[in-house]
Amino acid sequence: MTHDFDAWRARSPFYDETHDQLAQSVRTFIEREVEPYIDQWEADRELPRELHKKAAEAGILGLRYPEEYGGHSEGFDAFHGLVLTEELARPGAGGLGASLMTHGIGLPPILAMGSEELKQRIAPPVLAGEKIIALGITEASGGSDVAKLRTTAKRDGDDYIVNGGKMFITSGMRADYLTTAVRTGGDGAGGISLLLIEMDRKGVSRTRLEKMGWHCSDTASIHFDDVRVPAENLIGPENGGFMGIMRNFNSERLGMAMGCCAFARVCLREAADYAAQRETF
Ligand SMILES: Cc1cc2nc3c(=O)[nH]c(=O)nc-3n(C[C@H](O)[C@H](O)[C@H](O)COP(=O)(O)OP(=O)(O)OC[C@H]3O[C@@H](n4cnc5c(N)ncnc54)[C@H](O)[C@@H]3O)c2cc1C
Structure with a gap:
């Protein structure tokens, strides 16, 4: 039996090939743009602003946001959002998803309740990773x-x-x-x-x-x-x-719950790797 991140979760009946493709594309981004630098960012106590721009270009920031504000929602459902949460957890640094994706809690109230002027002024630069x-x-x-x-x-x-x-x-x-x-x-x-x-x-x-x-x-x-x-x-x-505020908490709770499951898989992977390497007596 393999003990990697993927092996610790049964295949979700709600995921199809589009969810697998998204997972692979986010994973490639994380391996290239995050994993080489994450220890330094942990020490710095913040993420670089350039990461937001790169994540926007990779389609991560705009996932499931309306096209008219610079997002891409066509063909994506709530489970694509959960796939993203899983992949952001995989490097084992909880702050990565929390801070890179704060627009996930800051922007929805504007899109749901704000004036058209406010949406046009705020959403495009946020989804482009500029703000x-x-x-x-x-x-x-x-x-x-x-x-x-x-x-x-x-x-x-x-x-x-x-x-x-x-x-x-x-x-x-x-x-x-x-x-x-x-x-x-x-x-x-x-x-x-x-x-x-x-x-x-x-x-x-x-x-x-x-x-x-x-x-x-x-x-x-x-x-x-x-x-x-x-x-x-x-x-x-x-x-x-x-x-x-209350409406925002619903999706936040779902994301937090998926994050907890994904981080548990990270812990299992780390423990299994360590147990396999460690030689005692
Ligand atoms: C890392 C981190 C990031 C965060 N990011 C944000 C953010 O971006 N934006 C934001 O607005 N907030 C943020 N928060 C704040 C977070 O939402 C609050 O910590 C949370 O809502 C709890 O509030 P509190 O810490 O004031 O605890 P309190 O509300 O003071 O609660 C303290 C304890 O009392 C318990 N308690 C409270 N009320 C009751 C009750 N009526 N009956 C029984 N028990 C009760 C609670 O369960 C808890 O155990 C963040 C917190 C952390 C730790």
Whole structure:
């Protein structure tokens, strides 16, 4: 019996030859563009920006996004997305998929709820790997109970003024854009909106966080001090952001679950390799 990454999973009845082709093409990309450098990126605590461009050119960033914004969705289903998650896990560095693919959590609310102007402005450069987008929900005061978030956005003429902060934000140090959950109304889920904040705006500051794992994924705490953001950056209706956040979590959970299974296979492969090499007594 072989003990490689592929042998540890029974053939999925939901995969056909197009899933196999995608797996092979992502694997070739990873072997050429990632595996020779991943240890250095782990030490650097972040991925190089060029990797996003290369991943876009290889069709990885745009997978299952609409053609009109630079993606390719025709012929791809949810299982192609899971194939991609598996292959990104294969090098054994959890931060790779997390940070290279943060647009997978930052962009969908814009495509689902944003204005056409916002979609056209943000999605093409992100899917081309020229800009990095992240998602800012969690705060220092807590992440599980999203309805209690405290960062405020107060309307002032044509702008919102944002004050507060976000915690544990993946790709937060490198992000150009942050899809940010803010309180625009009263207490609870009904007072939350989503606002796209450009990270070079005056009053935005960020601090790199050290973690136990996911080393090549830069993680930040982000502070907003009277940050002026144009109201046209609102994603969906004012006080209607909570549904957008919850809808995002569904695909995130599926991806996380597949990632866990794939990383378990990586651990088994590593353990089997080590057991085969090790000579005792
Ligand atoms: C590496 C990493 C990357 C992340 N990336 C992002 C990101 O990109 N964007 C983002 O917004 N967030 C991100 N997060 C934050 C993540 O979503 C939160 O850590 C998560 O939602 C939990 O929130 P918390 O850490 O504040 O824990 P808390 O909500 O404070 O929970 C602490 C503990 O209490 C338990 N608990 C909470 N509420 C209850 C309850 N009512 N009953 C019983 N038990 C309860 C929890 O299960 C947990 O064990 C990231 C976190 C990590 C570690």
